């Protein structure tokens with residue numbers, strides 16, 4: 198007998214659920230690319246669960262998967278209306294998880310005419326229907342060992358991820374992403390640099406680049422900086438550009454937060 | 467231990483080759499055995515600035531391809547003791563430089579030389595990345611204008627992520643060399659000031675080289691401008707070399723020249 202060469206374990210994984218409400222390839226691709234462009238670092242090569250709200254034909258489904266891959270997403274599993282598609286799902290090397298239990302909570306969209314369902318069960322700041330983000334994706338926790346109801350928006354476990362701390366300037370062309378938590382930069386952030394965080398972003402220097410906080414939809418996330426000179430600031434998908442950032446807090450210590458779907462800039466005393 | 471110093475900028479035409487020639491000459495004059503390598507394969511002009519273009523027989527690419535020995539390709543400077551030039555090829559392209567090939571040449575040079583100065587081509591692509599990959603220190607040449615500062619910022623990002631030192635988690639020592647500085651144009655706000663550039667790039671200032679006709683004159687004569695002791699640009703390079711060697715020297719030529727009493731009397735320009 199040789200020594201044990203593998204071990205099997207269970208795990209939970211946070212992934213994006215792409216709810217496919219209506220699949221008209223061109224339109225779908227246009228909307229999806231736009232969404233990805235809003236937070237490229239977050240979406241690129243992220244694993245994806247396709248949730249088919251309506252049944253698709255095998256050809257349509259193949260198109261959908263190819264389209265996702267072309268946009269650098271990695272579909273790994275399918276749920277929803279999959280009955281007719283089993284052989285195709287198999288051929289494409291995907292998993293059929295239509296029988297699994299999910300805890301993703303789909304919050305009501307503000308504007309039902311739009312394909313918009315955004316959700317994030319990891320966010321303790323979520324407050325029911327007042328979700329501001331409009332998107333065709335929903336970030337969800339696919340934990341299969343729990344049967345939490347959609348209203349269980351309080352964190353399942355008190356997991357606190359330490360902040361990601363960067364002690365040097367973030368230069369033009371660089372991107373930093375703090376997954377699952379806050380991002381702290383103790384130096385300046387150049388024009389052309391991009392900061393992303395699931396939580397808050399703190400810059401103890403001049404923020405000249407882009408800062409995207411709450412990229413998975415945490416509307417309570419904030420951006421703080423010592424000197425505000427940003428190209429773009431985004432919170433949970435809502436963003437303001439340079440022109441708007443300019444104002445009374447220009448080049449001063451400031452914080453930016455979301456209030457009723459509007460980004461507010463406030464001086465830090 | 468030999469030190470490898472890359473002279474780089476991102477943006478083209480800012481004075482990398484002028485600076486490489488001046489600084490390597492200055493180091494050799496101070497008694498340090500120095501070699502300066504032209505990494506601008508296909509567009510060689512270091513040999514012109516150094517005034518040794520007629521003596522080029524073999525080049526960097528010949529050595530990498532083992533068509534010539536290093537000894538055959540190295541050109542001993544006629545004016546300055548301790549100084550050698552390794553010219554670039556005019557007939558090849560940048561793909562002729564391979565990581566292994568460059569490393570082998572640098573390893574051999576390290577046995578013999580105290581300073582190895584690498585004159586980088588413009589850009590942030592493969593050619594520039596090859597020139598900086600093995601660097602222990604970097605002299606980032608910047609002109610006092612927005613596009614040049616932005617490119618320097620990008621190159622600093624690349625030094626932090628794509629150099630061999632960065633891969634090993636040891637930072638590359640960074641120096642800012644501000645060239646073609648024209649205090650009159652700074653005063654009239656046509657150009658960025660030293661303080662502006664220092665604030666954006668946030669790296670130590672090695673020197674400020676004034677815009678000077680002596681530079682063009684020197685390059686036409688094939689004589690590094692540092693040898694022109696009467697020119698302010700020559701003196702500024704001499705100061706920069708001293709700082710590179712660890713001396714503390716105050717910065718000069720930062721202010722527009724005030725017309726002296728006699729000049730005013732005589733109505734001088």
Ligand SMILES: Nc1ncnc2c1ncn2[C@@H]1O[C@H](COP(=O)(O)OP(=O)(O)OP(=O)(O)O)[C@@H](O)[C@H]1O
Nearest residue numbers: 478479480481482483484588646676677678681682
């Ligand atoms: N301090 C200076 N004052 C005036 N002219 C200068 C100065 N420094 C450089 N120049 C001029 O600028 C031009 C470009 O200089 P140089 O060739 O050293 O730049 P480079 O960065 O090596 O360019 P490339 O990116 O093409 O390799 C030359 O004509 C040179 O004479």
Ligand SMILES: [Mg+2]
Nearest residue numbers: 482483506586
């Ligand atoms: Mg050059």
